[in-house]
Amino acid sequence: MKYFYWRGTALWTRYPIRGIGGPFSLGVRTTGTDVDRMRGLVEGERRLNILRQAEVEGKDPMFTLRTLRGDRSLTMPKKRTLPPLHDRPAWRVIGLYWFNHMRHTKSAAKHDRYHLAAGLARFGSRKVRDISPGDIEVWMKEQRTAGAAVNTINLRFSYLKAAFQYAVKKLDRARRLSPSFDPTIGINKLPGAKVRRFLLTPEQFEKNLEYLNSFSPRFGLFYLGLWETGRRPREVVEYCWEWVKEYTVEGRAIHVFEVPGEAVKTAEGETVVISDRLWREISMLAYRHGPVFRNTLGQKWNSWQYYQKCLDEKFHGKAGVIRDTRRGFVTRKVETEGHSYLDVMKQTGHRTLATFQRYLVGQLGRQAAVVNGKGKSTDFVQSVVNG
Numbered sequence: 001m002k003y004f005y006w007r008g009t010a011l012w013t014r015y016p017i018r019g020i021g022g023p024f025s026l027g028v029r030t031t032g033t034d035v036d037r038m039r040g041l042v043e044g045e046r047r048l049n050i051l052r053q054a055e056v057e058g059k060d061p062m063f064t065l066r067t068l069r070g071d072r073s074l075t076m077p078k079k080r081t082l083p084p085l086h087d088r089p090a091w092r093v094i095g096l097y098w099f100n101h102m103r104h105t106k107s108a109a110k111h112d113r114y115h116l117a118a119g120l121a122r123f124g125s126r127k128v129r130d131i132s133p134g135d136i137e138v139w140m141k142e143q144r145t146a147g148a149a150v151n152t153i154n155l156r157f158s159y160l161k162a163a164f165q166y167a168v169k170k171l172d173r174a175r176r177l178s179p180s181f182d183p184t185i186g187i188n189k190l191p192g193a194k195v196r197r198f199l200l201t202p203e204q205f206e207k208n209l210e211y212l213n214s215f216s217p218r219f220g221l222f223y224l225g226l227w228e229t230g231r232r233p234r235e236v237v238e239y240c241w242e243w244v245k246e247y248t249v250e251g252r253a254i255h256v257f258e259v260p261g262e263a264v265k266t267a268e269g270e271t272v273v274i275s276d277r278l279w280r281e282i283s284m285l286a287y288r289h290g291p292v293f294r295n296t297l298g299q300k301w302n303s304w305q306y307y308q309k310c311l312d313e314k315f316h317g318k319a320g321v322i323r324d325t326r327r328g329f330v331t332r333k334v335e336t337e338g339h340s341y342l343d344v345m346k347q348t349g350h351r352t353l354a355t356f357q358r359y360l361v362g363q364l365g366r367q368a369a370v371v372n373g374k375g376k377s378t379d380f381v382q383s384v385v386n387g
Contacts, residue, residue, distance in 0.1 A: 161184040
């Protein structure tokens with residue numbers, strides 16, 4: 001009995017059993033009376049002998065111990081046969097898309113999740129087989145009646161459609177949704193979506209920059225960084241001095257930001273070249289650590305609505321928005337300066353040509369030059385960009 005001891009009302013043992021390790025409970029309890037304690041010790045000796053025999057026979061001692069203690073964890077649940085995906089709630093379809101694909105994207109934690117939740121709130125509790133294309137169309141029209149913008153409605157529909165298409169094409173055959181149960185097939189987006197065609201010209205940019213520098217040189221430097229790199233504002237705010245590297249290319253010093261994937265929307269590390277003009281500005285900064293573009297508190301920029309408002313009031317809406325620097329960069333580099341699409345896409349971080357072409361405002365000028373036959377298209381675009 002030297003291996004046994006009471007721990008409260010439970011009987012424990014120090015006997016070493018390979019596969020269990022350390023003191024363990026035998027599942028014997030007592031009421032506290034001497035007679036009951038003696039009974040418990042006898043029962044404990046019996047259970048310990050069973051464990052020792054299981055160890056000799058090579059059985060799983062932990063499974064044997066759980067059997068002796070009557071653990072509920074040993075009761076294996078019956079294997080359930082899940083109903084087909086079309087007979088389950090729509091939240092399951094949206095959840096599979098989110099869990100297996102969307103949550104791994106860089107922008108999932110921001111507006112993408114918000115727009116996907118709109119479809120989840122409307123159709124999540126309904127079974128997939130009960131959702132018809134008419135229900136989708138009614139949902140879109142109701143949002144329009146409630147005052148939602150056409151672009152917002154179309155974006156919400158795009159995410160809902162992507163969830164169903166993921167269930168139709170990407171899931172394994174055992175769980176795949178039949179195309180006949182996809183309610184988004186044949187549904188078109190609402191007409192009237194706005195396409196921003198505003199082009200921030202170099203002349204207007206210089207006016208904006210001069211005005212910003214007059215009362216906030218720190219934001220002026222950030223605005224210049226957007227214009228010279230052609231990157232997304234939410235990426236440029238993350239650039240820090242630790243990412244700055246210097247290379248020698250054809251005898252010339254080139255400075256770049258070696259941006260890790262955590263700071264890029266596509267979650268892939270990229271090399272962003274720093275222009276000579278931008279390098280002259282940031283090289284004069286007194287600090288060489290942390291964020292390169294800092295606000296008045298010495299932290300990275302999180303908001304620029306105030307400066308956007310100042311630009312709108314100064315130039316009466318002709319200054320464009322802050323993110324127009326990216327569209328202006330693409331247009332002037334491709335349409336005006338004639339650089340290769342691939343080279344510019346490498347700098348701006350675009351993955352597909354279809355998305356990249358949305359930033360080519362000058363394409364309309366080239367098309368007009370072809371139709372009207374007024375000189376070379378590049379000359380016509382140059383006149384458009386220069387106003």
